[in-house]
Amino acid sequence: MEGVEGLSASLRDGVKAQPEFAAAPASWYFLATVKELARKPVRMTFPDGQVYVGFRTESGRLAVISGRCSHMGIDLSLGRVTGERLACPLHGWEYGTHGVCEHIPAGGEIPDFARQVSFPVEECGGQVFFFNRVEARFPLPFFDGTAPEQLLAARRFEFSVEVPWYLASANGFDVQHFRNAHDRVLEGEPVVDSPHPFAWRLTANFRVSGSSFLDRLTKYVSGPRVKLTVTIWCGNLVLVSAQFRRTTSYGMVSFVPQKEGRTWVRDIVWVPRSRTLAGRLLLDPLAAEIRRVFIREFVRADAMVLDGFRFNAYRTIAADNVLVNYLDWLHKLQP
Numbered sequence: 239m240e241g242v243e244g245l246s247a248s249l250r251d252g253v254k255a256q257p258e259f260a261a262a263p264a265s266w267y268f269l270a271t272v273k274e275l276a277r278k279p280v281r282m283t284f285p286d287g288q289v290y291v292g293f294r295t296e297s298g299r300l301a302v303i304s305g306r307c308s309h310m311g312i313d314l315s316l317g318r319v320t321g322e323r324l325a326c327p328l329h330g331w332e333y334g335t336h337g338v339c340e341h342i343p344a345g346g347e348i349p350d351f352a353r354q355v356s357f358p359v360e361e362c363g364g365q366v367f368f369f370n371r372v373e374a375r376f377p378l379p380f381f382d383g384t385a386p387e388q389l390l391a392a393r394r395f396e397f398s399v400e401v402p403w404y405l406a407s408a409n410g411f412d413v414q415h416f417r418n419a420h421d422r423v424l425e426g427e428p429v430v431d432s433p434h435p436f437a438w439r440l441t442a443n444f445r446v447s448g449s450s451f452l453d454r455l456t457k458y459v460s461g462p463r464v465k466l467t468v469t470i471w472c473g474n475l476v477l478v479s480a481q482f483r484r485t486t487s488y489g490m491v492s493f494v495p496q497k498e499g500r501t502w503v504r505d506i507v508w509v510p511r512s513r514t515l516a517g518r519l520l521l522d523p524l525a526a527e528i529r530r531v532f533i534r535e536f537v538r539a540d541a542m543v544l545d546g547f548r549f550n551a552y553r554t555i556a557a558d559n560v561l562v563n564y565l566d567w568l569h570k571l572q573p
Contacts, residue, residue, distance in 0.1 A: 257551075257569045259404045261286035261495060264573050265436075265472035266360075266367045266378050268394075268492035268504050269302065275366060279324060281305055281315035284370070285497045290357065291315045292366060295322040300361055301335035302368040303354040308339070314354075363391050365506060367492075371573075376436050379471055381479055381488050381508070389488060389508040390518075392526035395534045396504040400545040403474055403495040404568055406503065409544060410468040410476060411440055411564040414557050425463075430560055436571065438564055439469040473568045486510065487529050489537075503541055507533050 262284040270280040275294040282290045282305075289305030291314045299322065305314050307326045316327040323332035323340060331352065332341040339352035358369040360378040363386035367378055380386060399406060409415065416424045428442035444464050465481040476491040488508035493501050507530045512518050554562050 257565065259402070259473075259569065260572050262288070262370060263403070263472045263474050263571075264369075264371045264375055265474045266369050266374070266492075267474065267494060268490070268506065269359075269366045269368050272300075272361060272364050272366060275300065279315045279317060279319070281313065282494070285495050288370065289313070290368065290370065291324070292359065292368060293319050293324045295319060295335065297322060299335050300359045300366055301337075302357045302359045303333060303335075303337040304357075307331060308352055308354060362386050363389060363508070365391055365490075375573075376434065376471070379434075379437070379469070379475070379477060381477055382467075382469075384488075388511055390511050390522045390526050392507040392509065392530040394504055394506045395530065395538075396502065397538060397541070398496065398500055398502050399541050400500055401547045402499045403493045403501045404565065405547050405549055406493050406501045406541075406544060407470050407473045407476060407568075408549070408561055408564055409540070409547075410470055410478075411438070412558075412561045414561075416442065416444075428560070432567075433469065434471075437469055437471045438567060439467065440560075441465065441467045470564075472571060487533065489533055491537075503537075505534070505537055 267282065269282060269290075269292045272294065274280060275292055279291050279293040282292075290302055291305035292300065292302040294300055296319065301324075303314070303324070306312065307314055307328070309326065309329060309331055312326050312328045314324060314326060314333070317325045318327070319325070320332060323334050325332045330343040331339050333354050334340050335356070337354035337356035339348050342348055342352070355372065357372065358374040360367050362378060362380065369375070381389070411430070413428055416428070423445040425443045425445055428440050430438065430440050433439050442465075444466060463483065467479045467481075469477045471477075474493040474495075476493070478489040478491070480487045480489075490506045490508065492504040494504060496502050507526065509522065509526045509529055512522050549565065551562060
């Protein structure tokens with residue numbers, strides 16, 4: 239059959255040419271910044287109907303719980319934080335950070351059903367993430383060799399693309415695409431490995447070959463060559479480091495599944511912090527904003543090409559093997 243040489247062993251042995259994936263993988267998702275949660279609760283909805291709400295208590299504790307009130311199903315993100323609890327906007331039932339109802343204004347005994355599901359939540363450099371299962375399958379990852387306090391997060395940028403979440407992340411392992419896009423020339427063969435049971439990683443070297451203003455500025459400021467490392471956790475959380483001769487940029491992408499096969503792309507650019515107080519106050523915010531502009535244009539142009547991307551294993555060739563094997567690994571990872 240034409241294209242069969244591009245298939246991984248398990249696909250050749252009978253896995254569907256178009257494998258089915260979960261509506262949303264079990265993983266960490268970016269929710270909001272700490273400052274946003276301090277202003278009001280934040281809601282996130284997945285296409286399988288699951289609703290989550292995150293909030294920050296007056297003492298600064300973070301929590302993510304199921305988003306529909308156990309009493310009458312009201313959207314808890316419309317509620318308000320009172321002390322250490324989140325109050326339902328309709329009847330005022332108050333839920334603590336562990337999801338248990340602790341107060342009912344109407345009085346009486348609190349029923350056993352008055353509880354929300356509580357989910358793992360982590361703060362990282364002012365950004366808040368949650369795991370969409372009761373227990374996290376792995377700790378919240380970060381960039382190798384760095385700590386959150388060493389980097390500054392720029393303002394996020396986000397957009398939607400018409401492609402399922404698992405194919406959006408598969409773009410990170412599409413070697414054919416690397417050879418045909420970005421105004422970058424792939425030098426040598428990429429190295430693909432698995433640094434963790436829930437992660438796949440690709441490392442590749444590129445030469446900046448574009449002649450646009452941004453490309454010329456990149457070569458002048460950072461250098462003409464870049465070592466790109468892409469690590470994808472569970473198909474939805476992507477950590478990217480771009481190491482140039484004179485600087486390194488970091489990007490964290492959270493793919494949030496949406497209805498009708500769309501994906502919400504939420505991207506956070508990180509830059510190294512200066513060692514001096516003056517640098518941290520004056521230079522770092524400027525550097526973060528500049529790199530955000532560079533990376534936003536690069537990522538957006540790349541992602542827009544993905545609109546309408548569909549996968550059929552029997553239409554692949556040998557050059558697609560890395561991409562196919564990634565999807566095969568991701569399919570097996572489904573809980």
